[in-house]
Amino acid sequence: MARYLARRLLLAAGVLWAAWSVSFVVLYLLPSDAVEIMSAGGQESTGTDPAQLARLEHRYGFDRPVLVQYADHLWSALHGDLGRSVTSGRPVTTELADALPHTLQLAGTALALAVTGGVGLALLAAGTRRPAVRQVLLSLPVVGVSVPTFWVGLMLIQVLSFRFALFPAIGDAGWRSLVLPAVTLALPIGAQLSQVLARSLFSTLGDPYVETARAKGAGPARVLLRHALRNAALPALTVAGVLVGVLLSGSVIVETVFSRPGIGRLTVTAVGYQDLPVVQGVVVVGACAYVLANLLVDLLHPLLDPRIVTVPRARAPRPEVVTG
Numbered sequence: 001m002a003r004y005l006a007r008r009l010l011l012a013a014g015v016l017w018a019a020w021s022v023s024f025v026v027l028y029l030l031p032s033d034a035v036e037i038m039s040a041g042g043q044e045s046t047g048t049d050p051a052q053l054a055r056l057e058h059r060y061g062f063d064r065p066v067l068v069q070y071a072d073h074l075w076s077a078l079h080g081d082l083g084r085s086v087t088s089g090r091p092v093t094t095e096l097a098d099a100l101p102h103t104l105q106l107a108g109t110a111l112a113l114a115v116t117g118g119v120g121l122a123l124l125a126a127g128t129r130r131p132a133v134r135q136v137l138l139s140l141p142v143v144g145v146s147v148p149t150f151w152v153g154l155m156l157i158q159v160l161s162f163r164f165a166l167f168p169a170i171g172d173a174g175w176r177s178l179v180l181p182a183v184t185l186a187l188p189i190g191a192q193l194s195q196v197l198a199r200s201l202f203s204t205l206g207d208p209y210v211e212t213a214r215a216k217g218a219g220p221a222r223v224l225l226r227h228a229l230r231n232a233a234l235p236a237l238t239v240a241g242v243l244v245g246v247l248l249s250g251s252v253i254v255e256t257v258f259s260r261p262g263i264g265r266l267t268v269t270a271v272g273y274q275d276l277p278v279v280q281g282v283v284v285v286g287a288c289a290y291v292l293a294n295l296l297v298d299l300l301h302p303l304l305d306p307r308i309v310t311v312p313r314a315r316a317p318r319p320e321v322v323t324g
Contacts, residue, residue: 008298012291019287020077020280024070027276073280082284083277087269092281095266100285102172103262106254107247109178110185115240117186118193122236125194126201127224138198144191149250153184153257170259181258185250189243196239200232207231234301241297248286 057063061072073083082092118141125137160180161169168177204210205228213227248263255264263282270278 005299008295012295015291016284016287019283020074021070023280023283024073027274027279028066028069077284082281085270085278086275087273087278092277095278096263096281096285099261099263099266102260103251103255103264106178106181106185106260106262107251109182110189110250111247113182113186114190114193114243116190118190119197119236121190121194122197122201123224123229125198126205126228127220141191141194141198144187145195147187149184149188149253150257152187153180153254156180156184157258172260177258177260181254181260184257185247185254188250189246192243192246193236193240197232197236200235201228204228204232237297237300241294244290244293245286248289 054063061069064072076083080093082096084091085095088095121137121140125134128134128137157169157180160166167179169180171177201224205223207228210223210227213223218227251262252264252267254260255262256268259265263285266278267282269275270282
């Protein structure tokens, strides 16, 4: 396991380096000028004093060759320094540290709702004996995946905030302001989890060991929860690691719709002002979250299925060839 973990950490470091490098190349080769946009208040302008622009570019190092900037920024990033924001002048790590707790609160609540709702819906669909009810339950995840996230958020605001005044429409003031954005973000993730888990459950319920459990007198609930769910959860667990990207990208939309602080709104602001250090910092945070989620999924797989071997098997010795 230690060798497997070391190999996964090495691959994770390679993924982080690749994400940082690709984002650097894409952002720093854009035709527009971040300093000029900042000076013009978020819009490109040709009326700014060239001497002032030159001073700002020298201050942030944008006047140096691209390869020199890449080497310096990479070396600083390895030491935990992601640079300074072009718009605010604050360290990027400080900007991320201020925004990250709000996004983690939203993402954690949405993930809990998605797992609870998705798993519950899949179990209900697999456990019911009525075909019509099963068909209705299986059609709900399809609707959840198809509906755009921003539309769901706007409808929830229209109905539950404006019409019935049950939850606040915008802001970040207590748990009530967290309900609507968390439900909006959880809907597509829970729908995809439910689709995968339901399909896997129906396939697992036809396996011979499940039939053996039924022949021994196990009831439907015991068969479903004790025997089928453990093996059927493996594909859903794998998909859950991939859905971290959906969670991060969805937070950008949800935090914008509900005017909540967090990584999403920080990303929108940084992209609008072309604040390259902040955008790169957001990319690094997203890559870290994706890598950690997939590493956790890989470590949980052997716990659910001990047949999964995480240590490479030793090669069998070659047979000796006797000549003569």
